[in-house]
Amino acid sequence: MDEKKYAKLEKDTSPKTPLMRNMIFAFLTGGTICLVGQFVSLFYMTYFDFTERTASNPTVATMIFFAMLLTGFGLYKKIGQFGGAGSAVPITGFGNAVISAAIEHKSEGYVLGVGGNMFKLAGSVILFGVFSAFVVALIKTILVKLGVVSW
Amino acid sequence: MVARGLLTFKTTPSIAATGVTAGPLEKKSLFAEKFDKVYEDERCGMKTNEHAHAKMMEDACMIALSKVDSVPSDADFLLIGDLINQMTPSNFAAKTVGIPYIGLFSACATSVSSLLMAALLTEIGMSKCAIAGASSQHNAVERQFRYPNEYGGQKPDTAQWTVTAAGVAAVTPHKKGFPSIECGTIGCVIDLGMTDPLNMGAAMAPAAADTLIRHLTGHNKDVKDYDVIMTGDLGKTGFELYKILAGNQGIVVTKKFRDAGEEFYGADAAFLSGASGAGCSAAIFLTEVIDKMRAGDYKRVLLIATGALLSPLSFQQGDTIPCIAHAIELTMK
Incomplete structure (x- = not known):
C-alpha cells in the first residue's frame, strides 16, 4: 500500500476530532476562567486602591497563583484535557506551561533543571x-x- | 526462496518463569491481578521517575529468578531494554542485578526482540537461563517524548497512554510443561509516512501487518493454526487499521486477533486509544498469554510486538515515524 492510500485509510478509520464538542467545552472552560478573573479584578478594585487599568497586574498574578495550585495538585492537566484551548489561552495556561516545566525538571537541580527548563514551553x-x-x-x-x- | 529474517528453534527453549511489576495506576488494568507486584507509589519509593523505572525492572528480574529458584549469579544473560535515552533505566537495573548484560532497543517491540535473542543464545547452548524483557514508566517516557507531566495540553482520541510496567521472562532450555519458543520473525522497518506522535497506532499498524504476513508465509502457517494472535500496543485506532491491512492481504481476521494495548485498561475512555509502551506488551504477553498457555487454554500463540522508532528530535525535524514489529511463536505441548 502506498503512502497516499494509507493516509486516506488512516483518515477514514481514525476517530474524528469532535470539533463542536471541543469548541463548546473550550468556551465554557475559558469563560469560567475569565469569569473568575473578573471577580478577582473587581475584588482588587472594591477592597483596594486599584482602578480598572491598574487592577490587571495583581489579577494576573492571582490567576497564575491559582494555576500554580491546580498544576501542583495535578488538576490543571485534567482541566486541560476537558477544556483544550479554553484552558490553554488564558494566562492560567501560560502559568501552567511554566509551572509544569519547573516541577518536571526539579530532579536536575535548581540552576540547570528548574532555571534552564522553566521556559521551555x-x-x-x-x-x-x-x-x-x-x-x-x-x-x-x-x-x-x-x-x-x-x- | 531465502527465508529472510525468519528464526526457527529446533530445541524449542522454554519460558520457565515470568516477573511482571506495574505502577499504581495499572491497578485499573483488566489484568492487574495477574501482575506479580503492583507499587503503591508511581516512583516506587525512589527519588526520581528514572530510578523508579530501574527499580521496577530490577524487581521484575528478581521475581522471575526467584520463581525458577535462582539468584542473579545463576543467570547467564540479561537482555532488556526501555525507551529512555541511552536506556539508563535498564543499564542501572543491570548494574544492580549484576547479570552479564546487553541492552536491546526496538522501542516497544523490545519485549519480543529480547525473547528472540534469549532463545537464540539458548538454542546455541550458550545460555542455561537468560532474562529477557522490557519496561516503561509513564512519567519518565512522557516527559522525554512529549510534554511535562503536569502540562495541560489536550490529547486527541488517537493518543495512547504509556503504561508503567516491567515484564521479564526467564528463558531456559526446553522444559516440559512450560510455553516454548518455536519460531519467530524479525521485522523490517516500515514507514508509511505517518507523522503524528499522538497517533502511534496508525504509524505502527503497517509494520504489524507486514510482520504478520511475513511470519505466516515464511513459516508456512495459517491463522487457523493459532489460538490467539496478539499484537503489542496498537491501541484502538491502530488495531482497527491493522485488521483492515491484514484483511486486504487475504488474512481472515477473526476474534483470535487481540491487541494488548487496546485491552490493557479496558474500555476506560480516560485512556483514549489505549495503552502503549515497552512495558505494555511485556506485561500482557507474560501474564495473560503465558498464564493461559500454562492453564492449557492456548496451545499455540503468535505474539507481535510493535515499536515506533522515533525520537522527539526526529519528530520535530519533520521526519515521519518508522516502525517495527517482531513476532514470536509460542507453543505448549
Missing part, C-alpha cells in the same frame, strides 16, 4: 508575544504620527 509565547507587541506598537506609532488615530 512558555519561552516561545514570551518571544512571539513581545515581538508581536513590538510590531503592533510600531504600526500604531506610525498611524499616530500620520494623524490617523490618537493615543
Whole structure:
C-alpha cells in the first residue's frame, strides 16, 4: 500500500476530532476562567486602591497563583484535557506551561533543571508575544504620527 | 526462496518463569491481578521517575529468578531494554542485578526482540537461563517524548497512554510443561509516512501487518493454526487499521486477533486509544498469554510486538515515524 492510500485509510478509520464538542467545552472552560478573573479584578478594585487599568497586574498574578495550585495538585492537566484551548489561552495556561516545566525538571537541580527548563514551553509565547507587541506598537506609532488615530 | 529474517528453534527453549511489576495506576488494568507486584507509589519509593523505572525492572528480574529458584549469579544473560535515552533505566537495573548484560532497543517491540535473542543464545547452548524483557514508566517516557507531566495540553482520541510496567521472562532450555519458543520473525522497518506522535497506532499498524504476513508465509502457517494472535500496543485506532491491512492481504481476521494495548485498561475512555509502551506488551504477553498457555487454554500463540522508532528530535525535524514489529511463536505441548 502506498503512502497516499494509507493516509486516506488512516483518515477514514481514525476517530474524528469532535470539533463542536471541543469548541463548546473550550468556551465554557475559558469563560469560567475569565469569569473568575473578573471577580478577582473587581475584588482588587472594591477592597483596594486599584482602578480598572491598574487592577490587571495583581489579577494576573492571582490567576497564575491559582494555576500554580491546580498544576501542583495535578488538576490543571485534567482541566486541560476537558477544556483544550479554553484552558490553554488564558494566562492560567501560560502559568501552567511554566509551572509544569519547573516541577518536571526539579530532579536536575535548581540552576540547570528548574532555571534552564522553566521556559521551555512558555519561552516561545514570551518571544512571539513581545515581538508581536513590538510590531503592533510600531504600526500604531506610525498611524499616530500620520494623524490617523490618537493615543 | 531465502527465508529472510525468519528464526526457527529446533530445541524449542522454554519460558520457565515470568516477573511482571506495574505502577499504581495499572491497578485499573483488566489484568492487574495477574501482575506479580503492583507499587503503591508511581516512583516506587525512589527519588526520581528514572530510578523508579530501574527499580521496577530490577524487581521484575528478581521475581522471575526467584520463581525458577535462582539468584542473579545463576543467570547467564540479561537482555532488556526501555525507551529512555541511552536506556539508563535498564543499564542501572543491570548494574544492580549484576547479570552479564546487553541492552536491546526496538522501542516497544523490545519485549519480543529480547525473547528472540534469549532463545537464540539458548538454542546455541550458550545460555542455561537468560532474562529477557522490557519496561516503561509513564512519567519518565512522557516527559522525554512529549510534554511535562503536569502540562495541560489536550490529547486527541488517537493518543495512547504509556503504561508503567516491567515484564521479564526467564528463558531456559526446553522444559516440559512450560510455553516454548518455536519460531519467530524479525521485522523490517516500515514507514508509511505517518507523522503524528499522538497517533502511534496508525504509524505502527503497517509494520504489524507486514510482520504478520511475513511470519505466516515464511513459516508456512495459517491463522487457523493459532489460538490467539496478539499484537503489542496498537491501541484502538491502530488495531482497527491493522485488521483492515491484514484483511486486504487475504488474512481472515477473526476474534483470535487481540491487541494488548487496546485491552490493557479496558474500555476506560480516560485512556483514549489505549495503552502503549515497552512495558505494555511485556506485561500482557507474560501474564495473560503465558498464564493461559500454562492453564492449557492456548496451545499455540503468535505474539507481535510493535515499536515506533522515533525520537522527539526526529519528530520535530519533520521526519515521519518508522516502525517495527517482531513476532514470536509460542507453543505448549
